[in-house]
Amino acid sequence: MTRPANPFGVAAASSALVLAAFVALLLANLGHLALTGPGRQPAAAVLTPLGLSLAAATLATGLAFLLGVPAAYFLARSSGGAAWFLGLVLDLPLVLSPIAIGTALLLFLHKPPGSLLEQLFGFTFRFAGVVLAQFTVVLSVVVRTATAAFSQTNPLWERHAALYGASRPFILRHVTLPAAKPGLLAALALGFGRALGEFGATVTLAGTIPGRTETLATGISMALASGELRLAAQLAWILVAAAAVVLLLLRRWGGK
Amino acid sequence: MSALLRLEQLLVRRGEFTLGPVSLELPQGEYLAVVGPSGAGKTLLLESMLGWQPASGKRLWRGQPWERSRPRVAYLSQHLPLLPHLSVEQNLLFGLACRRELPDPTLMEHLREVLGLAPYLGRATVSTLSRGEQQRLALAQALLTRPELLLLDEPSTALDPHRKPELWRLLQRLHRELGLTVLHVTHDRQEAFFLGQRIAVVLGGKLEQLAPPGELYRRPATLAVARFFAPENLWPVASVVQENGQVRVQLAGYPVTLSVENPGTGQWVGIRPEEVALLDPHRPLRQQVQENRFPASVEELVFLDGQAQLAVRTSAGLLVTLRLPLCPVLDRGLAPGSQVEVCLKPRSLYLVPETPGSGR
Numbered sequence: 001m002t003r004p005a006n007p008f009g010v011a012a013a014s015s016a017l018v019l020a021a022f023v024a025l026l027l028a029n030l031g032h033l034a035l036t037g038p039g040r041q042p043a044a045a046v047l048t049p050l051g052l053s054l055a056a057a058t059l060a061t062g063l064a065f066l067l068g069v070p071a072a073y074f075l076a077r078s079s080g081g082a083a084w085f086l087g088l089v090l091d092l093p094l095v096l097s098p099i100a101i102g103t104a105l106l107l108f109l110h111k112p113p114g115s116l117l118e119q120l121f122g123f124t125f126r127f128a129g130v131v132l133a134q135f136t137v138v139l140s141v142v143v144r145t146a147t148a149a150f151s152q153t154n155p156l157w158e159r160h161a162a163l164y165g166a167s168r169p170f171i172l173r174h175v176t177l178p179a180a181k182p183g184l185l186a187a188l189a190l191g192f193g194r195a196l197g198e199f200g201a202t203v204t205l206a207g208t209i210p211g212r213t214e215t216l217a218t219g220i221s222m223a224l225a226s227g228e229l230r231l232a233a234q235l236a237w238i239l240v241a242a243a244a245v246v247l248l249l250l251r252r253w254g255g256k
Numbered sequence: 257m258s259a260l261l262r263l264e265q266l267l268v269r270r271g272e273f274t275l276g277p278v279s280l281e282l283p284q285g286e287y288l289a290v291v292g293p294s295g296a297g298k299t300l301l302l303e304s305m306l307g308w309q310p311a312s313g314k315r316l317w318r319g320q321p322w323e324r325s326r327p328r329v330a331y332l333s334q335h336l337p338l339l340p341h342l343s344v345e346q347n348l349l350f351g352l353a354c355r356r357e358l359p360d361p362t363l364m365e366h367l368r369e370v371l372g373l374a375p376y377l378g379r380a381t382v383s384t385l386s387r388g389e390q391q392r393l394a395l396a397q398a399l400l401t402r403p404e405l406l407l408l409d410e411p412s413t414a415l416d417p418h419r420k421p422e423l424w425r426l427l428q429r430l431h432r433e434l435g436l437t438v439l440h441v442t443h444d445r446q447e448a449f450f451l452g453q454r455i456a457v458v459l460g461g462k463l464e465q466l467a468p469p470g471e472l473y474r475r476p477a478t479l480a481v482a483r484f485f486a487p488e489n490l491w492p493v494a495s496v497v498q499e500n501g502q503v504r505v506q507l508a509g510y511p512v513t514l515s516v517e518n519p520g521t522g523q524w525v526g527i528r529p530e531e532v533a534l535l536d537p538h539r540p541l542r543q544q545v546q547e548n549r550f551p552a553s554v555e556e557l558v559f560l561d562g563q564a565q566l567a568v569r570t571s572a573g574l575l576v577t578l579r580l581p582l583c584p585v586l587d588r589g590l591a592p593g594s595q596v597e598v599c600l601k602p603r604s605l606y607l608v609p610e611t612p613g614s615g616r
Contacts, residue, residue, distance in 0.1 A: 159308055160337035163329060164401055166354035174353070178341045 027240060034237050037230035041223070046234050048211055049219040056127065056215060057195035060134035061142070064191055068142040069184065073176070075143070076150030087147070094140040101136050102204025109205075129206035130213050134195040142191040149183020150176075182253040189253070193246035197239055259319070260284040260405060260437050261305075266313035268297075268304045275300050275461040277313060282405075282439060287431050289452025290441045293484070297461040298441040299334070302407050305439075306331060330398030331407040336390055337397070344379045347393060351401040359400055367396045370429065387414040391423070399434065408440040412447060424450045445485060449473075457481050473528070475518065475606050482526050482608045488577035490526040496607065505607070512572050515547045515602040522607035529565065529579040531604035535597040536584075548600040552576065554592050557585070566590070568598055576600070 075087045093101055108114035109123055123129035157179060161171045177184070199217040202208075208218035216235050223232035259281045267276040275297035282288055292298050304311035306329070307322065317325035330351065331337075338347050352359055368374055371392040376385055385393065391411060398406060411427070412420045424447060431438055431451075442448055448455050449469050456466045465477040476482035482490055494508040503516040505525050514525060535549065552568035555575070559565075564585040566578045576598055590596070 154335060156333055156335050157337060157339055159306075160331065160333070161350075161354050163306065163331055164351045164354035165326070170354065175339065179339065181341065 030233050030236055030240070033229055033233035035230075037233050039223070039228035039230035039232075041228050041231045045231055046216075046219075046238060049214050049216050049235065050238060052127070052130070052211075052213075053196055053215040053217070056130040056134055057192055057198075059131045060138050060195045061188060061191040063131070063135050064139045064142045065146075065188055068139055069146050069187075072143045072146030072187075073150050075147045077155060090143045091140055093137055094144060098133075098137055098198065098200025098202075099204055102133055102201035105133060105136060105201065105205045124205065125207045125209060125213060127206070127213060130202050130215060133201035133205045134198045137198050137201050138191045138195045141194045142187045145187035145190050146180070146184055149180040149187060152183060153179040185253045186250050189246045189249040193243055196242050260317070261439075262314070262316040262319070263305065264314035264316070266301075266304060266311050266315065268300055268309055268311040270300065270309075273297065273300075273461060275304070276311075276463070278458075278463045279313075280456060280463065280466055282437060284404075284437050285435060287428075287436075287438045287440065287451055287453045288456060289448035289454075290439065290456045290458055291445060291448035291452075292443065292458035294443055296443075296458045298443075298458055299409055300461075301458065302331070302333075302409055302439070302441055306407070328402065328404045329407065330401055330403035330405075331409070332391075332394055332398055332411055333409050334413060336394040338382045338390055338394055340381065340383060342382070344382055344385070344393060345377055347382055348373070348377070348397055348400065351397045355401060357401070360402070363400060363402070366433075367399055370426070370433075371396050388419060388423075391415070395430075399430065399436075404437060406436050406438045408438065410442055411440070412442070412444065420444070420447065421450070427451060457484060459484060474604075475520075476526075476608055479524050479608050479610050482524070482606070486526065486528045488529050489532070490524050490608075491574070493523055493525050493607070496521050502602070503607070505605075507574070510572050510574050512550075512570075512574055514600060514605060516605045516607060517603040518606055520607045522609040524608045524610070525605055526608060527600050527605050529577045531601060532576055532578040533599040533601055534566075534578055534580055534584070535599055536588075537597070547602050548605075549597055550574070550576075550600075551595065551597050554590055554594040554596060557590060557592060564590075568596060570598070 071086075071090065075083055075090070106124065109118040118124065121128050123132050153176065157175050158171050161175050166174075196215075197217055198215075199221070202213070202215060203218050203221070206213040208214045208222050210222070214222065216239055220232045220235045220239075223229070223235060261282040263278055263280050265277040265279055267278075268274070278301060280288075290298050290301065300309060303309045305315060307315070315322035317327045337350075339350065342350065346353075349359060368377070373392065373396055376389055376393075379385070382390060382393065391414075395411075408427070412423050415423060427438070427440070428451060430436065438451075440448075440451055452469060454466060454468050455472050457464045457472070459480045464481045465472060467475075467477070472481070472485070476485060479490070491510070492508040493505055495506045497504045497506075503519065505514045505516050506512075507514065507525070516525065550570040550572070552570045554566055554568050556567040557564060559582065560579070562582055564580050564582050566580065566585070568576050568578065570576065578598065588594075
């Protein structure tokens with residue numbers, strides 16, 4: 001005997017199918033444009049923004065990871081008003097418009113103490129600016145994900161190790177970091193994916209100068225503006241592929 | 257025995273809840289069971305003892321402040337200290353790795369045998385082990401570090417009831433063979449009586465009584481302790497009169513006077529259900545059941561595992577609960593409405609004050 005179809009189940013499944021079809025259609029169209037779209041630029045034109053994007057995203061994510069993970073550990077293990085407030089401040093870039101972040105950075109670098117950093121490293125319209133913009137956007141993604149990773153590990157494990165007589169570095173190396181490893185790897189992947197696709201803050205602070213500050217995301221905008229539809233689609237497809245890799249890694253480490 | 261651990265006026269506040277002040281001494285080699293219902297503050301006591309929870313008062317290890325002593329302590333919390341990213345064998349050796357020590361081969365072999373670790377020692381992760389197996393692994397991890405004090409927090413909670421005595425015997429054996437000092441927290445009264453050389457009763461954040469099992473059974477120190485161990489058969493007292501070396505207790509609200517052999521005074525009188533005698537009309541009465549005899553009618557009969565619990569009402573209206581072996585109940589064909597005679601044995605009755613020190 002077959003069970004009668006549940007109308008809610010049918011509606012929910014249809015909704016998922018329609019949405020998936022919509023995304024698939026977008027990607028298929030993008031793929032078609034990447035192969036046959038109008039434009040004079042050779043396919044090799046994607047290589048420079050790709051290399052620049054990979055370099056900037058790696059540096060920004062690495063920096064955000066190094067600085068953000070200790071902060072995330074603090075937030076996960078602390079309670080009380082100070083930790084709550086710090087968490088709120090560090091979460092802000094997550095919901096803030098990237099253009100607002102870029103504007104804030106730009107203005108910060110034109111007055112002391114920011115101008116001293118500008119003199120020292122030279123961020124505005126430079127590669128370092130791309131890294132700084134991506135770092136600022138990615139930081140909250142890394143901190144939030146890593147905080148969740150540490151929160152899911154039981155602090156009792158660390159306490160037990162300390163009770164047995166383990167040193168702090170031993171506990172960090174053998175208990176805390178391995179226990180949070182899947183979540184920390186997810187933070188890394190998520191941060192890298194976010195950095196790779198970052199547009200608003202990067203274009204505001206570093207502009208989009210070919211060969212110097214033009215990334216995949218800002219390159220798409222430039223290609224569209226100059227009618228190079230094929231190049232824009234090719235750059236977009238690289239971002240799609242990168243996002244797919246990030247999602248696959250997340251599912252693997254997240255166990256889903 | 258010298259005191260391994262001494263707590264002096266340990267006081268912990270958690271919001272509305274207060275634990276203590278608790279003062280107790282744990283001699284080396286003792287098995288101390290701490291018993292109380294859920295939420296009584298037993299785990300808080302363990303964790304504040306370890307310094308994991310802020311507390312006032314003193315914690316002394318061999319007479320020295322705990323913080324300066326670096327005591328060899330292992331703690332089996334309810335959340336077992338097994339790391340999911342380590343293999344079973346790595347988890348076994350984790351305590352030793354923390355100490356940067358090598359395993360004692362003789363102890364290792366002994367624990368492998370006693371705890372039956374061999375079948376699953378080669379597994380890649382602890383997540384495939386049953387709760388019982390994880391328990392044994394965590395116990396082995398702790399014991400390999402040769403702790404001077406082993407703290408156990410509800411070690412049998414997740415086990416099936418029929419598996420509990422197996423764990424109790426194991427803990428008893430390890431305590432004896434390794435010369436351990438153990439502080440074992442449990443809500444299971446049977447477990448506390450089985451294992452504890454002394455039992456500390458913690459109720460509502462207060463250490464109500466600390467005594468050997470026999471004393472706790474015969475003479476609960478307060479009404480709260482008596483209620484925790486045997487909530488049945490507790491009656492308020494109207495007056496207590498000492499007469500020819502015996503205590504005569506007049507109950508409040510009932511025309512009943514009881515003879516009590518145990519000395520003392522208190523606002524309540526009680527008897528454990530298994531100490532109430534059901535008299536057999538066809539057998540001669542023993543000496544100890546000559547007094548406090550009452551004809552009664554069976555109101556309720558409940559079958560327990562190997563026992564029967566009867567609620568009987570005496571002609572004076574007193575409701576008495578009895579727990580008896582099942583056999584005589586079945587042999588006599590007892591049922592609700594049956595007429596019986598019960599005896600509240602004078603030597604089994606105890607007088608309890610409302611609060612500590614108010615009656616004795």
